[in-house]
Amino acid sequence: MRSLRSPFGWLLRKEWRELVSSRAWWVMLLLIGPLVGVSFISAVRTYAELSGLNGTAAGVGEVFSPLVGIWAPTFSACELAAAFLLPFVAIRVVAADRHSGALKLELQRPMRAMTRVSAKAIVLMAGWLLASFAPLLGLALWRLYGGAIYPPEIGSVFTGHIVNAALAISLAAAASTLTDHPATAAIVTLSVTVGTWILSFVAAVHGGRWAQAAAFTPTAIVAEFQHGLVRLSVLLISALLILGGLSLAAIGTRLGAAPRKRLVESLALVAGLAAAIVCASFVPSTWDLSESRMNSFPRSDERLLTSIQQPLRIEAHLAPEDPRRHDLETQTVSKLRRIMRDFEISYVSATSIGLFEQTSGHYGELRYDLGGRTSVGRNATTDGVLESIYTLADVLPAAGDVTEDEEPAFRGHPLAVPPTGAAFMFYGAWPAAIAIAAMMSRRRGS
Amino acid sequence: MPTGQPDAIVRVSGLSKRYGRLIALADASFSVNIGEVLGVIGPNGSGKTTLFEILGGVLPADSGTVELSRDLPRPALFYLPDGITPWSDQSVSWALDFTIGFFGGRSELRREVIDRLALTPFLRSRLSTLSKGQRKRALLACGLLTPHPVLLADEPFDGLDLRQTREVTEYLKGVAAGGRTLLVSIHQISEAGRLCDRFVLLSGGRVRAEGAIPVAQLEEVFLALT
Numbered sequence: 001m002r003s004l005r006s007p008f009g010w011l012l013r014k015e016w017r018e019l020v021s022s023r024a025w026w027v028m029l030l031l032i033g034p035l036v037g038v039s040f041i042s043a044v045r046t047y048a049e050l051s052g053l054n055g056t057a058a059g060v061g062e063v064f065s066p067l068v069g070i071w072a073p074t075f076s077a078c079e080l081a082a083a084f085l086l087p088f089v090a091i092r093v094v095a096a097d098r099h100s101g102a103l104k105l106e107l108q109r110p111m112r113a114m115t116r117v118s119a120k121a122i123v124l125m126a127g128w129l130l131a132s133f134a135p136l137l138g139l140a141l142w143r144l145y146g147g148a149i150y151p152p153e154i155g156s157v158f159t160g161h162i163v164n165a166a167l168a169i170s171l172a173a174a175a176s177t178l179t180d181h182p183a184t185a186a187i188v189t190l191s192v193t194v195g196t197w198i199l200s201f202v203a204a205v206h207g208g209r210w211a212q213a214a215a216f217t218p219t220a221i222v223a224e225f226q227h228g229l230v231r232l233s234v235l236l237i238s239a240l241l242i243l244g245g246l247s248l249a250a251i252g253t254r255l256g257a258a259p260r261k262r263l264v265e266s267l268a269l270v271a272g273l274a275a276a277i278v279c280a281s282f283v284p285s286t287w288d289l290s291e292s293r294m295n296s297f298p299r300s301d302e303r304l305l306t307s308i309q310q311p312l313r314i315e316a317h318l319a320p321e322d323p324r325r326h327d328l329e330t331q332t333v334s335k336l337r338r339i340m341r342d343f344e345i346s347y348v349s350a351t352s353i354g355l356f357e358q359t360s361g362h363y364g365e366l367r368y369d370l371g372g373r374t375s376v377g378r379n380a381t382t383d384g385v386l387e388s389i390y391t392l393a394d395v396l397p398a399a400g401d402v403t404e405d406e407e408p409a410f411r412g413h414p415l416a417v418p419p420t421g422a423a424f425m426f427y428g429a430w431p432a433a434i435a436i437a438a439m440m441s442r443r444r445g446s
Numbered sequence: 447m448p449t450g451q452p453d454a455i456v457r458v459s460g461l462s463k464r465y466g467r468l469i470a471l472a473d474a475s476f477s478v479n480i481g482e483v484l485g486v487i488g489p490n491g492s493g494k495t496t497l498f499e500i501l502g503g504v505l506p507a508d509s510g511t512v513e514l515s516r517d518l519p520r521p522a523l524f525y526l527p528d529g530i531t532p533w534s535d536q537s538v539s540w541a542l543d544f545t546i547g548f549f550g551g552r553s554e555l556r557r558e559v560i561d562r563l564a565l566t567p568f569l570r571s572r573l574s575t576l577s578k579g580q581r582k583r584a585l586l587a588c589g590l591l592t593p594h595p596v597l598l599a600d601e602p603f604d605g606l607d608l609r610q611t612r613e614v615t616e617y618l619k620g621v622a623a624g625g626r627t628l629l630v631s632i633h634q635i636s637e638a639g640r641l642c643d644r645f646v647l648l649s650g651g652r653v654r655a656e657g658a659i660p661v662a663q664l665e666e667v668f669l670a671l672t
Contacts, residue, residue, distance in 0.1 A: 005547065007547075007548050007549075007550070009547075010544060010547040010548040011548065013544075014533070014536075014544055014548070017535075017536060017540070018533070018535065018536075021535035021536070022535075096534075097532075100530060100531050100532050100533070100534055101527055101529070101530025101531065101532050102530070102532030102533055103504075104499075104502070104504045104525070104527050104530065105526075105527075105530075105532055105588070106548070107503065107504055108502060108503065108504070108521060108523075108524055108525060108549075108592075108594075109521075109548055109549050110520075110521055255504045255505065256503040256504050256505065256506055257506060258506040259506075261506075
C-alpha cells in the first residue's frame with residue numbers, strides 16, 4: 001500500500017478533491033436516491049400484492065424470489081445512473097485536467113500514464129460506491145420489513161453493477177482523452193452506449209454471431225448478474241474491456257508522445273484486446289448464485305446431462321422474434337450451455353418474425369444430433385428438449401430420482417408488507433442528506 | 447551566434463514543429479547556461495510557447511534534440527504554461543501543498559514564496575476565483591516550489607501590474623542568483639531587459655539571434671530582427 005504522502009497518494013487526494021468539488025458528482029448522488037426509491041417502492045408493492053396484501057390472491061410460492069422481485073428492479077436504477085449520469089462525472093474528472101492545463105503540469109512528474117489514469121479510476125469507483133449506498137438503503141429497509149436476504153444473490157447483483165460502473169468509467173475515460181472537448185467525449189460515450197443497445201436489438205432479430213457479441217454488452221452483463229448467474233468469461237471480458245479503456249485513456253494522456261506513435265499504440269492495444277476477448281469468450285466456468293437455482297437444471301438432470309459424452313448439436317427452426325425461441329434460449333439452452341461441454345445450437349429461419357414461415361413444413365422443428373444419432377421434435381419446452389436428449393442418449397431418468405435431501409425445493413419468500421418509510425428515506429432524507437453534505441463540502445473547500 | 451558554451455546545461459539543436467502547413471518552429475538551436483536567466487523574446491506567433499511546450503515534454507517535436515547536462519538531476523526542466531487555471535476548484539494554499547507533495551518540491555521555500563509573491567490575502571481562495579494577476583502569481587509560486595533545476599516560465603508577468611512586475615522581477619533575479627536557471631518567455635521588452643542575462647530572439651519559428659544584448663539596444667534589435 002503506497003503512502004498517502006507518496007506522489008501517487010497526492011494524486012489520489014487531488015482526484016478525490018476534484019471529484020468532491022464537481023457538481024456533476026453531487027447531482028448524481030442527489031438523483032440516484034429518488035431513482036432507486038421509485039424502483040424499490042414499486043418492487044416492494046408488487047411483491048406484497050402478489051404475496052397476498054390487500055386480500056389479493058397469493059401467487060405460486062416459487063416465484064417469490066427477492067432476487068428477481070426486489071433486487072433486480074431496485075438495482076436497475078444503478079444501471080440507469082451508470083449509463084446516463086456516471087459517464088458525465090467521469091468525463092468531468094478526466095477531461096478537466098486537460099482543459100484546465102493541470103495535465104501539462106502533472107505530466108512533468110515522472111509517472112506511468114496508467115498510474116495517473118488509475119488514480120482517477122479508483123477515485124471514480126469510490127464515488128460510485130458512495131452512490132451505491134442508495135440501493136443498500138433499500139436492502140436495510142427490506143431487512144426491517146422482515147424480508148429474506150440471500151447474500152450470494154446480493155453479491156451477484158452488486159458485482160454486476162460494480163462491473164457495469166467500471167465499464168462506464170473506462171469508456172468515459174478513454175473518450176475524454178481521445179477527443180478534444182468534453183462535449184465530444186460525452187457524445188462518443190453515449191453513442192457507444194446506444195450502439196450496444198442497437199447491437200442487442202440486432203441480436204434479437206438476427207441471432208447467431210450477433211447474439212454471441214450482444215451477450216457481452218453492459219446491459220446483458222448486468223442482466224446475468226441480476227439473475228444470479230456469474231460467468232467467468234463475462235468477468236474476464238469485462239476486466240479486459242475495463243483495462244483496455246483505461247489503457248487507451250493512458251495513451252491519450254501522453255501529450256509529449258507523437259500522435260502517430262499514440263495511434264499505433266492504440267491500434268495495437270485494440271487488436272491485442274480483441275484477440276484476448278475472443279480467447280476469454282471460450283472460458284466455460286459459470287456459477288449459479290441464485291437461491292432458487294433459476295439458471296440451472298435440477299441436479300438429477302444435471303447428473304444425467306454431464307454423463308453424456310457425445311457432442312450435442314441442435315438445429316432450431318425458429319425465427320428470432322418467435323416467443324418459443326426466446327423461451328427455448330432462456331429456459332433451456334442457456335442452462336445446457338452451462339452443463340454440457342460439447343454443445344452447439346444453430347437457429348434457422350428465413351424471416352425475423354417467423355409469421356410467414358408457419359406454412360413451411362419444417363418451421364418449428366428442433367433437429368437433434370447426438371454423436372451421429374439424430375431425431376426431430378417440435379416441443380421447445382425444457383421437458384421436451386431434455387426428453388429428446390435423454391432418448392437419443394439412452395439415459396432416461398428413473399422415477400423418484402431426486403430425494404428431498406438432495407435438492408430441497410425452493411419455496412420462495414413471500415412478504416406481504418407495504419414499503420413503509422421508504423418514500424421518506426428516498427425522496428426526503430436522502431436528497432436532504434446529500435444537499436447538506438454538498439453544502440458542507442463547498443464551505444470546507446472555500 | 448554563440449552556441450554550445452562550456453557551462454551550458456541545456457543544448458537545443460534543430461528543433462522543428464509544424465501544425466499542418468504552419469511552421470511553428472524551424473530548426474531552432476540555442477543553449478542555456480547554468481544559473482542564468484535566459485529570455486526568449488519574439489512577436490506573437492513566433493513559436494515561444496511551442497518551444498517551451500516541447501522543452502517541457504508536453505508536446506512532441508517533429509525533429510531536433512534537447513540535450514541535458516549529465517550533472518543535472520532528473521527531471522531537470524519544469525514548464526509553467528501561460529493562461530492555465532489548474533485545479534480551479536482548489537485553494538491556493540492547497541495548490542502549493544500539492545506542488546510540494548506531488549513534485550517533491552521545496553517545502554522550506556513555501557513561506558518565502560508566499561511572502562515575496564504577496565499571496566497571503568488569497569491563500570484560502572479558489573484558483574478559479576482569482577484575478578488574472580493573482581492567478582499568475584499563484585502559479586508562479588507553484589513553479590518556484592518545484593525542485594527542478596531549470597524553470598521555464600511562459601509570460602511570467604502577464605496580468606501583473608507595474609509594481610508587481612518589478613517585485614516579481616527582483617525576486618526571480620534572486621532565485622537565479624541562488625543557482626536556479628530560468629528560461630522565460632516575455633513579450634514586454636523592457637521587463638525582459640531588466641530580468642534576463644541573455645536572450646534568444648525568435649521570429650517565424652526561427653532563432654534570429656542569441657546572446658547578451660544591452661538593455662538600451664534591445665528594442666532596436668528586436669524590431670530589426672523580427
